[in-house]
Amino acid sequence: MKKCLFIMFFAIHFTLIVIACCLSAYKSYCEFYHFQKNTTVLNTVEKLLKPMPVQLYGDISACQYGFGFFAPNVKSGGCIVFENNTNIYTPEFYGKEAKNRFSVFECHISDFLLKDKATLQKNKEQVLYDSLRIKYYNLIYKAISAKLFNQNKCVSKQSNIGFTLFEYPGLAEYRKNIRQRQIIKLYQINTILNN
């Protein structure tokens, strides 16, 4: 009986893991190749993972994660840059681990803001949610700019903050002797700050 329960428990455990992995692979594949997701299949599978006990168990056991690290595509690297009176500041940390984690955060909030606006508006139900999310992310950007403003004892009230991409030439371009790293400002908002 005990053995039977043990086997059943782990059969469900691994089924959940495989479902979560398949879902993650399917979603990232569709997003990368701009394929229309099959909503029927997606909704059915997501319904399986939606009940409260499943979600709670997934959060505790970490079986709701996919494992597609750096796949199907490796994201371009970038960071949040704050500009004040021609001076440029970025969030600074003492340790490498904190830097790594903050870069995950920067990509997390910027990914959404950089999403193709047309894609955002296609799904009408999401429009309100997306617009609120944009406002919220802008609020986070403003909080970061206020911190950097005070930290660096900036003087000029006019400043701006945004996400800057640092794109190194690809392998094929590098072979053609293109060596310059491109600095692309992808998103920017203006802020007015007082000491």
Add this chain to the structure above:
Amino acid sequence: MLQQYNKKIHWLSFFRVSIAAICLFNFLSLQPDFDLLFGTQAYAPADISYLLSNKSYIPSLVKINEALNTVLQIKYDSFLVAFRIAYTLSLISLLIGFYSRLSAIISLALFVVFINSYGFYSYGFDCFANISLFYCFIFPVGNYNAIKPSKNIEQNTKKYLRILQIHISIAYFFSGFEKILGFNWHNGESLWKALHNINYASGINLDFLAGTPFFLIMGWATIVLEMLYPIFMNIRQTRKVWLFGIIGLHLSIAVLMGLTFFSAIMIILNIAAYYIPYSNSGFELKMLKHFFKKNNSLTIAN
């Protein structure tokens, strides 16, 4: 008998000690920047950023603090200090094997709440730390080499080993599978891009290899190593070669991309699941052989 003892004691105790240690080191490495990441004076202050974590069933630290404030007036930063102490102590307790299961569940609970509160800072390391702490709670990790071992020592630990092996195999397979879906992984561009990403820059320059098929081969090698992991790690004859390759892959990630904690936890999981249980040349076994030879009290069956 000795071999059996060796198999049990090594992988479960190694798993508990090394997982607790890596989680502890990772948490300690964040301490100098803790306030800048998580406190009220953080770049993204906790009272704004907590909304980014949308898991509704696990309470966030901000929510717990708010609930506590109805009874006791505790500032969020003071509450974070208490959390930091509690999490550190629970990991030390797990590491030394003091009430291992209780320590594991406390560590897991605190970790899950922390990750739920600051999910936007989490990456691969946290996923595997969460999985490992969950297994520290499920598996009888307190049976061996613990300061306070469990009273009922479970003899058959093979089933737990299989669970760990299956989980790691699934993880590697899907990691490789998602990579093969991306065309940039087929021509070496993805590997090149990952190594030149400004967020993971290590200072080691491999640009001189751009004219060679190095990146193409290494990209495919990564896919093959990961996708075929469940097969070749479970065949006795190929296990060591594959393990060598996987550890090499993670060492490269640590050195070239600076993801040291992620690499370390992956190496630990591989060693716990596929090296120690099959190794007959452990230090501990040698020590025991020496002890038994000296005492002449037991014939060593090896």
